[in-house]
Amino acid sequence: MSENFSIxxxxxxKSFLSKDNVSEVVxxxxxxxxxxxxxxxxxxxFLKPGIIKIFSGTExxxxxxxxxxxxxxxxxxxxLTSFIFNLKDSDKNYIxxxxxxxxxxxxxxxxxxxxxxxxxxxxEVLKSLSIN
Amino acid sequence: xxxxxxxxxxxSSVKSTQKITKAxxxxxxxxxxxxxxxxxxxxxxxxKMNNIILNLSNSISDKENSPKLLTGSGENxxxxxVIMTSDRGLCGGFNTNIIKKAKSYFxxxxxxxxxxxxxTVGSKGYDQLKRIYKDNIIEKISFKESKYAxxxxxxxxxxxxxxxxxxxxxxxxxxxxNQFKNVITQIPQEQQIIPLKxxxxxGSSFKNNYEFEPEEDEILNNLLPKNISTQIFKAxxxxxxxxxxxxxxxxxxxxxxxxxxxxxxxIQYNRSRQAAITKELIEIISGAESL
Numbered sequence: 001m002s003e004n005f006s007i008x009x010x011x012x013x014k015s016f017l018s019k020d021n022v023s024e025v026v027x028x029x030x031x032x033x034x035x036x037x038x039x040x041x042x043x044x045x046f047l048k049p050g051i052i053k054i055f056s057g058t059e060x061x062x063x064x065x066x067x068x069x070x071x072x073x074x075x076x077x078x079x080l081t082s083f084i085f086n087l088k089d090s091d092k093n094y095i096x097x098x099x100x101x102x103x104x105x106x107x108x109x110x111x112x113x114x115x116x117x118x119x120x121x122x123x124e125v126l127k128s129l130s131i132n
Numbered sequence: 133x134x135x136x137x138x139x140x141x142x143x144s145s146v147k148s149t150q151k152i153t154k155a156x157x158x159x160x161x162x163x164x165x166x167x168x169x170x171x172x173x174x175x176x177x178x179x180k181m182n183n184i185i186l187n188l189s190n191s192i193s194d195k196e197n198s199p200k201l202l203t204g205s206g207e208n209x210x211x212x213x214v215i216m217t218s219d220r221g222l223c224g225g226f227n228t229n230i231i232k233k234a235k236s237y238f239x240x241x242x243x244x245x246x247x248x249x250x251x252t253v254g255s256k257g258y259d260q261l262k263r264i265y266k267d268n269i270i271e272k273i274s275f276k277e278s279k280y281a282x283x284x285x286x287x288x289x290x291x292x293x294x295x296x297x298x299x300x301x302x303x304x305x306x307x308x309x310n311q312f313k314n315v316i317t318q319i320p321q322e323q324q325i326i327p328l329k330x331x332x333x334x335g336s337s338f339k340n341n342y343e344f345e346p347e348e349d350e351i352l353n354n355l356l357p358k359n360i361s362t363q364i365f366k367a368x369x370x371x372x373x374x375x376x377x378x379x380x381x382x383x384x385x386x387x388x389x390x391x392x393x394x395x396x397x398x399i400q401y402n403r404s405r406q407a408a409i410t411k412e413l414i415e416i417i418s419g420a421e422s423l
Binding site: 008011012013034042044 | 170173174176177180181183184187188282283286342343344345346351354355358362365
Protein backbone atom coordinates (compact mmCIF):
# COMPACT_ATOMS: atom_id res chain seq x y z
CA MET A 1 0.00 0.00 0.00
CA SER A 2 2.65 2.44 1.03
CA GLU A 3 4.35 2.30 -2.33
CA ASN A 4 1.26 3.11 -4.33
CA PHE A 5 -0.12 6.35 -5.68
CA SER A 6 -3.10 7.33 -7.78
CA ILE A 7 -3.42 8.10 -11.45
CA UNK A 8 -6.17 9.73 -13.42
CA UNK A 9 -6.23 9.96 -17.19
CA UNK A 10 -8.80 12.31 -18.68
CA UNK A 11 -9.60 13.20 -22.25
CA UNK A 12 -11.97 15.97 -23.31
CA UNK A 13 -14.90 13.59 -23.57
CA LYS A 14 -14.59 11.78 -20.30
CA SER A 15 -12.46 10.55 -17.47
CA PHE A 16 -10.67 7.77 -19.25
CA LEU A 17 -9.03 5.90 -16.41
CA SER A 18 -8.75 6.31 -12.69
CA LYS A 19 -6.74 4.09 -10.40
CA ASP A 20 -5.31 4.45 -6.94
CA ASN A 21 -3.06 1.43 -6.61
CA VAL A 22 -0.35 2.22 -9.08
CA SER A 23 3.25 1.53 -8.22
CA GLU A 24 5.02 2.98 -11.22
CA VAL A 25 4.10 4.94 -14.33
CA VAL A 26 6.33 5.60 -17.31
CA UNK A 27 5.26 8.52 -19.46
CA UNK A 28 6.71 9.63 -22.81
CA UNK A 29 7.60 13.19 -21.82
CA UNK A 30 8.78 15.70 -24.32
CA UNK A 31 12.43 15.37 -23.48
CA UNK A 32 12.50 11.64 -22.94
CA UNK A 33 10.67 9.07 -20.95
CA UNK A 34 10.03 9.74 -17.28
CA UNK A 35 9.41 7.02 -14.76
CA UNK A 36 7.34 8.17 -11.82
CA UNK A 37 7.31 6.45 -8.47
CA UNK A 38 5.66 7.44 -5.24
CA UNK A 39 6.84 10.73 -3.67
CA UNK A 40 8.24 12.02 -6.90
CA UNK A 41 8.79 15.77 -6.85
CA UNK A 42 5.90 17.83 -8.20
CA UNK A 43 6.30 18.04 -11.93
CA UNK A 44 4.48 19.37 -14.96
CA UNK A 45 5.51 18.20 -18.38
CA PHE A 46 4.35 17.63 -21.92
CA LEU A 47 3.87 14.38 -23.67
CA LYS A 48 4.91 13.47 -27.12
CA PRO A 49 3.41 10.54 -29.02
CA GLY A 50 4.32 7.37 -27.23
CA ILE A 51 3.31 4.70 -24.77
CA ILE A 52 2.21 5.25 -21.21
CA LYS A 53 3.03 2.22 -19.10
CA ILE A 54 1.21 1.73 -15.86
CA PHE A 55 2.41 -0.82 -13.35
CA SER A 56 0.14 -1.81 -10.53
CA GLY A 57 1.35 -4.81 -8.57
CA THR A 58 2.09 -7.48 -11.09
CA GLU A 59 -0.23 -5.99 -13.70
CA UNK A 60 1.03 -3.88 -16.53
CA UNK A 61 -1.09 -1.77 -18.83
CA UNK A 62 0.01 0.16 -21.88
CA UNK A 63 -1.74 3.03 -23.59
CA UNK A 64 -0.86 4.94 -26.70
CA UNK A 65 -1.13 8.72 -26.35
CA UNK A 66 -0.64 11.32 -28.97
CA UNK A 67 -0.13 14.41 -26.90
CA UNK A 68 -0.99 15.74 -23.51
CA UNK A 69 0.15 17.18 -20.25
CA UNK A 70 1.10 15.36 -17.09
CA UNK A 71 0.96 16.83 -13.66
CA UNK A 72 2.23 15.04 -10.60
CA UNK A 73 1.41 16.52 -7.24
CA UNK A 74 0.87 15.13 -3.74
CA UNK A 75 1.12 11.57 -5.01
CA UNK A 76 -1.55 11.91 -7.61
CA UNK A 77 -0.76 11.88 -11.27
CA UNK A 78 -3.07 13.54 -13.77
CA UNK A 79 -2.71 13.01 -17.47
CA LEU A 80 -4.65 15.22 -19.85
CA THR A 81 -4.67 13.99 -23.39
CA SER A 82 -6.77 14.45 -26.46
CA PHE A 83 -6.08 11.09 -28.05
CA ILE A 84 -5.55 7.82 -26.23
CA PHE A 85 -6.26 4.15 -26.69
CA ASN A 86 -5.49 0.99 -24.83
CA LEU A 87 -3.02 -1.19 -26.67
CA LYS A 88 -4.90 -4.28 -25.59
CA ASP A 89 -8.09 -3.11 -27.30
CA SER A 90 -6.52 -2.07 -30.56
CA ASP A 91 -6.00 -4.33 -33.51
CA LYS A 92 -3.60 -4.05 -36.39
CA ASN A 93 -6.16 -2.47 -38.68
CA TYR A 94 -6.81 0.35 -36.30
CA ILE A 95 -3.13 1.08 -35.90
CA UNK A 96 -2.43 0.99 -39.62
CA UNK A 97 -5.38 3.29 -40.22
CA UNK A 98 -3.99 5.75 -37.73
CA UNK A 99 -0.60 5.51 -39.40
CA UNK A 100 -1.98 6.23 -42.85
CA UNK A 101 -3.95 9.18 -41.48
CA UNK A 102 -0.81 10.58 -39.96
CA UNK A 103 1.07 10.05 -43.21
CA UNK A 104 -1.61 11.90 -45.10
CA UNK A 105 -1.31 14.76 -42.66
CA UNK A 106 2.45 14.70 -43.08
CA UNK A 107 2.25 15.01 -46.83
CA UNK A 108 0.46 18.35 -46.56
CA UNK A 109 2.59 21.37 -47.25
CA UNK A 110 1.34 23.77 -44.65
CA UNK A 111 2.74 22.14 -41.54
CA UNK A 112 5.59 23.55 -39.52
CA UNK A 113 8.72 21.79 -38.39
CA UNK A 114 7.50 21.00 -34.92
CA UNK A 115 4.39 19.37 -36.22
CA UNK A 116 6.37 17.43 -38.76
CA UNK A 117 8.64 16.18 -36.03
CA UNK A 118 5.68 15.10 -33.91
CA UNK A 119 3.99 13.34 -36.80
CA UNK A 120 7.16 11.53 -37.76
CA UNK A 121 7.56 10.44 -34.21
CA UNK A 122 3.99 9.27 -34.02
CA UNK A 123 4.36 7.15 -37.12
CA GLU A 124 7.55 5.69 -35.78
CA VAL A 125 5.96 4.67 -32.51
CA LEU A 126 2.91 3.24 -34.20
CA LYS A 127 5.00 1.28 -36.67
CA SER A 128 7.05 -0.25 -33.91
CA LEU A 129 3.76 -1.32 -32.35
CA SER A 130 2.43 -3.06 -35.40
CA ILE A 131 5.61 -5.05 -35.80
CA ASN A 132 5.42 -6.52 -32.33
CA UNK B 133 -70.67 31.37 -32.11
CA UNK B 134 -68.62 28.70 -33.82
CA UNK B 135 -70.57 25.85 -35.26
CA UNK B 136 -70.23 22.31 -33.98
CA UNK B 137 -68.19 21.31 -36.98
CA UNK B 138 -65.71 24.14 -36.49
CA UNK B 139 -65.25 23.19 -32.86
CA UNK B 140 -64.65 19.58 -33.79
CA UNK B 141 -61.99 20.60 -36.27
CA UNK B 142 -60.24 22.82 -33.76
CA UNK B 143 -60.18 20.10 -31.14
CA SER B 144 -58.59 17.64 -33.49
CA SER B 145 -55.99 20.16 -34.66
CA VAL B 146 -54.99 21.02 -31.09
CA LYS B 147 -54.78 17.33 -30.35
CA SER B 148 -52.36 16.71 -33.18
CA THR B 149 -50.22 19.65 -32.07
CA GLN B 150 -50.14 18.09 -28.66
CA LYS B 151 -48.94 14.84 -30.16
CA ILE B 152 -46.05 16.62 -31.85
CA THR B 153 -44.96 18.49 -28.74
CA LYS B 154 -45.20 15.33 -26.73
CA ALA B 155 -42.98 13.49 -29.18
CA UNK B 156 -40.48 16.34 -29.18
CA UNK B 157 -40.40 16.26 -25.42
CA UNK B 158 -39.61 12.54 -25.43
CA UNK B 159 -36.85 12.98 -27.98
CA UNK B 160 -35.38 15.87 -26.01
CA UNK B 161 -35.52 13.82 -22.83
CA UNK B 162 -33.54 10.97 -24.29
CA UNK B 163 -31.03 13.32 -25.92
CA UNK B 164 -30.77 15.22 -22.68
CA UNK B 165 -29.65 12.18 -20.78
CA UNK B 166 -26.79 11.68 -23.17
CA UNK B 167 -25.85 15.34 -23.37
CA UNK B 168 -25.92 15.67 -19.62
CA UNK B 169 -23.70 12.64 -19.22
CA UNK B 170 -21.24 14.10 -21.71
CA UNK B 171 -21.26 17.46 -19.99
CA UNK B 172 -20.55 15.88 -16.65
CA UNK B 173 -17.84 13.67 -18.04
CA UNK B 174 -16.20 16.61 -19.75
CA UNK B 175 -15.95 18.68 -16.63
CA UNK B 176 -12.89 17.04 -15.05
CA UNK B 177 -10.76 17.75 -18.11
CA UNK B 178 -11.43 21.45 -18.20
CA UNK B 179 -11.14 21.73 -14.45
CA LYS B 180 -7.81 19.94 -14.42
CA MET B 181 -6.60 22.07 -17.28
CA ASN B 182 -7.57 25.20 -15.42
CA ASN B 183 -5.85 23.99 -12.27
CA ILE B 184 -2.62 23.26 -14.05
CA ILE B 185 -2.62 26.65 -15.70
CA LEU B 186 -3.35 28.31 -12.39
CA ASN B 187 -0.45 26.53 -10.76
CA LEU B 188 1.77 27.38 -13.68
CA SER B 189 0.90 31.03 -13.82
CA ASN B 190 1.44 31.35 -10.10
CA SER B 191 4.88 29.88 -10.23
CA ILE B 192 6.02 31.79 -13.26
CA SER B 193 8.76 34.14 -12.22
CA ASP B 194 8.77 37.11 -14.55
CA LYS B 195 5.28 38.17 -15.41
CA GLU B 196 6.57 40.67 -17.94
CA ASN B 197 7.61 38.12 -20.48
CA SER B 198 4.84 35.61 -19.99
CA PRO B 199 2.77 34.72 -23.03
CA LYS B 200 0.32 37.23 -24.41
CA LEU B 201 -2.58 34.79 -24.22
CA LEU B 202 -2.26 34.83 -20.45
CA THR B 203 -1.66 38.49 -19.77
CA GLY B 204 -3.42 40.03 -22.73
CA SER B 205 -2.08 42.36 -25.34
CA GLY B 206 -1.68 45.14 -22.83
CA GLU B 207 -4.55 47.08 -24.29
CA ASN B 208 -8.25 47.01 -23.76
CA UNK B 209 -9.80 48.44 -26.88
CA UNK B 210 -11.28 45.76 -29.06
CA UNK B 211 -13.55 43.21 -27.50
CA UNK B 212 -14.36 39.93 -29.19
CA UNK B 213 -17.49 38.15 -28.05
CA VAL B 214 -18.14 34.54 -28.95
CA ILE B 215 -21.83 33.83 -28.70
CA MET B 216 -22.58 30.14 -28.46
CA THR B 217 -26.16 29.22 -29.31
CA SER B 218 -28.04 26.29 -30.76
CA ASP B 219 -28.75 25.46 -34.38
CA ARG B 220 -32.35 24.54 -33.80
CA GLY B 221 -35.25 26.43 -32.41
CA LEU B 222 -38.23 25.44 -30.27
CA CYS B 223 -36.21 25.29 -27.12
CA GLY B 224 -37.87 27.89 -24.94
CA GLY B 225 -35.81 30.75 -23.67
CA PHE B 226 -32.50 29.02 -24.29
CA ASN B 227 -31.15 31.21 -27.07
CA THR B 228 -32.93 34.34 -25.91
CA ASN B 229 -31.31 34.12 -22.49
CA ILE B 230 -27.83 33.99 -23.97
CA ILE B 231 -28.57 36.83 -26.36
CA LYS B 232 -30.03 38.94 -23.59
CA LYS B 233 -26.93 38.49 -21.50
CA ALA B 234 -24.70 39.21 -24.46
CA LYS B 235 -26.64 42.31 -25.48
CA SER B 236 -26.27 43.92 -22.09
CA TYR B 237 -22.55 43.24 -22.33
CA PHE B 238 -22.42 44.76 -25.83
CA UNK B 239 -24.17 47.85 -24.52
CA UNK B 240 -21.59 48.25 -21.79
CA UNK B 241 -18.75 47.96 -24.25
CA UNK B 242 -20.21 50.36 -26.75
CA UNK B 243 -20.88 52.90 -24.02
CA UNK B 244 -17.23 52.74 -23.07
CA UNK B 245 -16.45 53.60 -26.69
CA UNK B 246 -14.64 50.36 -27.34
CA UNK B 247 -14.74 48.32 -30.50
CA UNK B 248 -16.95 45.30 -30.59
CA UNK B 249 -16.49 42.21 -32.70
CA UNK B 250 -18.77 39.22 -32.61
CA UNK B 251 -18.38 35.60 -33.60
CA THR B 252 -21.56 33.58 -33.50
CA VAL B 253 -21.44 29.83 -33.06
CA GLY B 254 -24.77 28.26 -33.94
CA SER B 255 -27.22 29.71 -36.42
CA LYS B 256 -29.91 30.86 -33.99
CA GLY B 257 -27.59 33.37 -32.39
CA TYR B 258 -26.77 34.84 -35.77
CA ASP B 259 -30.44 35.12 -36.66
CA GLN B 260 -31.19 37.07 -33.53
CA LEU B 261 -28.18 39.34 -33.65
CA LYS B 262 -27.95 40.17 -37.33
CA ARG B 263 -30.65 42.82 -37.17
CA ILE B 264 -28.88 45.12 -34.75
CA TYR B 265 -25.25 44.08 -34.82
CA LYS B 266 -24.81 43.05 -38.41
CA ASP B 267 -21.68 45.17 -38.88
CA ASN B 268 -20.05 43.79 -35.76
CA ILE B 269 -20.36 40.15 -36.69
CA ILE B 270 -17.09 39.10 -38.23
CA GLU B 271 -17.68 35.39 -38.43
CA LYS B 272 -20.51 32.93 -38.13
CA ILE B 273 -19.87 29.31 -37.47
CA SER B 274 -22.37 26.53 -37.26
CA PHE B 275 -21.99 22.83 -36.74
CA LYS B 276 -25.27 21.62 -38.09
CA GLU B 277 -23.76 18.42 -39.38
CA SER B 278 -22.31 17.31 -36.06
CA LYS B 279 -24.79 15.32 -34.08
CA TYR B 280 -23.01 15.75 -30.79
CA ALA B 281 -20.63 18.37 -29.55
CA UNK B 282 -17.14 17.08 -30.22
CA UNK B 283 -13.67 18.30 -29.46
CA UNK B 284 -12.73 18.59 -33.09
CA UNK B 285 -15.32 21.32 -33.69
CA UNK B 286 -14.29 23.14 -30.54
CA UNK B 287 -10.69 23.05 -31.66
CA UNK B 288 -11.67 24.68 -34.95
CA UNK B 289 -13.32 27.58 -33.14
CA UNK B 290 -10.35 27.83 -30.80
CA UNK B 291 -7.92 28.02 -33.71
CA UNK B 292 -9.94 30.82 -35.33
CA UNK B 293 -9.85 32.80 -32.11
CA UNK B 294 -6.14 32.32 -31.58
CA UNK B 295 -5.41 33.18 -35.16
CA UNK B 296 -7.30 36.44 -34.82
CA UNK B 297 -5.56 37.21 -31.56
CA UNK B 298 -2.16 36.72 -33.10
CA UNK B 299 -3.10 39.08 -35.89
CA UNK B 300 -3.94 41.59 -33.16
CA UNK B 301 -7.54 41.87 -34.23
CA UNK B 302 -8.80 42.07 -30.67
CA UNK B 303 -7.58 42.47 -27.10
CA UNK B 304 -10.16 40.79 -24.91
CA UNK B 305 -12.19 37.70 -25.68
CA UNK B 306 -15.32 36.62 -23.86
CA UNK B 307 -17.50 33.61 -24.54
CA UNK B 308 -21.21 33.40 -23.80
CA UNK B 309 -22.98 30.14 -23.18
CA ASN B 310 -25.59 28.52 -20.97
CA GLN B 311 -24.35 26.52 -18.06
CA PHE B 312 -26.42 23.45 -17.38
CA LYS B 313 -27.58 23.23 -13.81
CA ASN B 314 -30.65 21.08 -14.09
CA VAL B 315 -33.53 20.54 -16.46
CA ILE B 316 -35.34 23.72 -15.51
CA THR B 317 -32.40 25.94 -14.66
CA GLN B 318 -29.75 26.99 -17.12
CA ILE B 319 -27.59 29.91 -16.21
CA PRO B 320 -26.29 32.14 -18.98
CA GLN B 321 -22.60 32.68 -18.44
CA GLU B 322 -20.01 35.09 -19.65
CA GLN B 323 -16.47 33.86 -19.38
CA GLN B 324 -13.40 35.79 -20.29
CA ILE B 325 -10.81 33.54 -21.91
CA ILE B 326 -8.26 36.05 -23.21
CA PRO B 327 -6.54 37.34 -21.16
CA LEU B 328 -7.08 34.52 -18.77
CA LYS B 329 -8.64 35.49 -15.47
CA UNK B 330 -6.81 33.90 -12.60
CA UNK B 331 -8.08 34.16 -9.10
CA UNK B 332 -5.09 35.75 -7.41
CA UNK B 333 -6.36 35.55 -3.86
CA UNK B 334 -6.28 31.79 -3.80
CA GLY B 335 -3.07 31.48 -5.70
CA SER B 336 -0.64 33.04 -3.31
CA SER B 337 -1.54 30.74 -0.45
CA PHE B 338 -0.52 27.47 -2.08
CA LYS B 339 2.68 28.04 -3.82
CA ASN B 340 3.94 24.82 -5.23
CA ASN B 341 7.46 24.15 -6.20
CA TYR B 342 7.07 22.38 -9.45
CA GLU B 343 9.70 20.92 -11.63
CA PHE B 344 9.12 21.84 -15.22
CA GLU B 345 10.19 20.09 -18.32
CA PRO B 346 10.66 21.97 -20.64
CA GLU B 347 10.69 25.55 -19.31
CA GLU B 348 7.62 27.24 -17.83
CA ASP B 349 7.07 29.61 -20.72
CA GLU B 350 7.29 26.88 -23.24
CA ILE B 351 4.71 24.83 -21.43
CA LEU B 352 2.44 27.84 -21.08
CA ASN B 353 2.83 28.71 -24.73
CA ASN B 354 1.69 25.26 -25.64
CA LEU B 355 -0.96 24.92 -23.02
CA LEU B 356 -2.83 28.17 -23.44
CA PRO B 357 -4.12 27.56 -26.97
CA LYS B 358 -5.23 24.13 -25.83
CA ASN B 359 -6.97 25.66 -22.89
CA ILE B 360 -8.98 27.94 -25.15
CA SER B 361 -10.20 25.01 -27.19
CA THR B 362 -10.96 23.17 -23.98
CA GLN B 363 -12.99 26.03 -22.57
CA ILE B 364 -14.93 26.28 -25.79
CA PHE B 365 -15.52 22.57 -25.78
CA LYS B 366 -16.78 22.81 -22.24
CA ALA B 367 -19.11 25.61 -23.28
CA UNK B 368 -20.37 23.48 -26.16
CA UNK B 369 -21.07 20.53 -23.91
CA UNK B 370 -22.86 22.66 -21.35
CA UNK B 371 -24.78 24.31 -24.13
CA UNK B 372 -25.99 21.10 -25.70
CA UNK B 373 -27.16 19.77 -22.37
CA UNK B 374 -28.87 23.08 -21.64
CA UNK B 375 -30.50 23.14 -25.05
CA UNK B 376 -32.07 19.73 -24.59
CA UNK B 377 -33.13 20.52 -21.04
CA UNK B 378 -34.65 23.77 -22.11
CA UNK B 379 -36.41 22.15 -25.03
CA UNK B 380 -37.74 19.42 -22.82
CA UNK B 381 -39.32 21.80 -20.33
CA UNK B 382 -40.63 24.04 -23.10
CA UNK B 383 -42.28 21.09 -24.83
CA UNK B 384 -43.63 19.83 -21.54
CA UNK B 385 -45.30 23.18 -21.02
CA UNK B 386 -46.65 23.19 -24.56
CA UNK B 387 -48.12 19.71 -24.11
CA UNK B 388 -49.81 20.77 -20.89
CA UNK B 389 -51.20 23.93 -22.45
CA UNK B 390 -52.55 21.98 -25.39
CA UNK B 391 -54.23 19.59 -22.95
CA UNK B 392 -55.92 22.48 -21.18
CA UNK B 393 -57.09 23.89 -24.46
CA UNK B 394 -58.55 20.55 -25.54
CA UNK B 395 -60.47 20.33 -22.25
CA UNK B 396 -61.89 23.81 -22.67
CA UNK B 397 -62.88 23.24 -26.26
CA UNK B 398 -64.49 19.91 -25.41
CA ILE B 399 -66.68 21.54 -22.75
CA GLN B 400 -67.67 24.23 -25.22
CA TYR B 401 -68.45 21.58 -27.82
CA ASN B 402 -70.61 19.55 -25.46
CA ARG B 403 -72.50 22.62 -24.25
CA SER B 404 -73.40 23.76 -27.71
CA ARG B 405 -74.38 20.22 -28.67
CA GLN B 406 -76.72 20.04 -25.69
CA ALA B 407 -78.10 23.48 -26.46
CA ALA B 408 -78.93 22.35 -29.96
CA ILE B 409 -80.71 19.26 -28.66
CA THR B 410 -82.71 21.30 -26.13
CA LYS B 411 -83.66 23.73 -28.84
CA GLU B 412 -84.95 20.95 -31.06
CA LEU B 413 -86.96 19.42 -28.20
CA ILE B 414 -88.59 22.76 -27.38
CA GLU B 415 -89.52 23.16 -31.02
CA ILE B 416 -91.15 19.72 -31.13
CA ILE B 417 -93.04 20.18 -27.81
CA SER B 418 -94.32 23.65 -28.65
CA GLY B 419 -95.34 22.36 -32.07
CA ALA B 420 -97.36 19.52 -30.46
CA GLU B 421 -98.99 21.89 -27.95
CA SER B 422 -100.26 24.23 -30.63
CA LEU B 423 -102.22 21.44 -32.30
